[in-house]
Amino acid sequence: MGCFSSKKTKYTPGYEEPTVLASETSFSVSEVEALYELFKKLSRSIIDDGLIHKEEFQFALFRNRNKKNLFVDRIFDLFDIKRNGVVDFGEFVRSLSIFHPDAPVSEKIAFAFKLYDLRQTGFIERDELKEMVVALLHESDLILSEDYVETIVDKTYTDADTKGDGRIDQEEWKEFVLKNPSLIKNMTLPYLKDITLAFPSFVLNSEVPDSE
Amino acid sequence: AAPVPMNAFELISKSQGLNLSSLFEK
DSSP: OOOOOOOSOOOOTTOOOHHHHHHHSSOOHHHHHHHHHHHHHHHTSSSOSSSEEHHHHHHHHHSOTTOOOHHHHHHHHHHOTTOSSEEOHHHHHHHHHTTSTTSOHHHHHHHHHHHHOTTOSSSEEHHHHHHHHHHHHHHSSOOOOHHHHHHHHHHHHHHHOTTOSSEEOHHHHHHHHHHOGGGGGGGOOGGGGGHHHHOTTHHHHOOSOTTO | OOOOOSOHHHHHTTOGGGOGGGGGOO
8 A cells, every 4th residue: 555645736726727817817827827826825824725815915915914904905805806705816817917017008997996986886986085085194194184185186076077977987087097197007017027037936836838 | 295196096096005016025
């Protein structure tokens, strides 16, 4: 009787083939494999179950698992495509793909709209915008008077709400971003182009020939 | 100090919570 140990890689729940993910996203197969190395690291940082929990996401961004942040909550909820409270590998790659330098600008604009449409009504309402400005002030050292916050929100609405109905719809948002492209600068992570250099160990675990 | 942007979305976009590059820090 012998004792065998399988050398086949044990994948995390929600693992999807790199070739499939590469075909559906802006990533190459090698980049997807490198992202898997990052995903494994993040998904084992607090709860070792191969899935990214919100705490792990917060910890990766702030080095603090308990730091509440409205924007991290929104990003996590959008990454959690299946809405089951965790982010699996497929969701991680598909969501990060929007942040790839080669991803279509239209995808970045749409993602940012969903991010800021806090209550998912299909519009960015004035009270949502103000709530986000207040949240930003809480997390930063910036102190602005209530009047000043109102002024900034009013000015933004004057510029963005071209239909003048007191809310920003997707069409107005798109026009506004195209006039102010710096608004989606944070939707592009140049680092994603170098992901294979950051996680060279993907080569050791690769099961896909280079030619793919 | 840098001037405060009059565009609320520009201000919001500077949130650390929206800066995903931290995910890649070792």
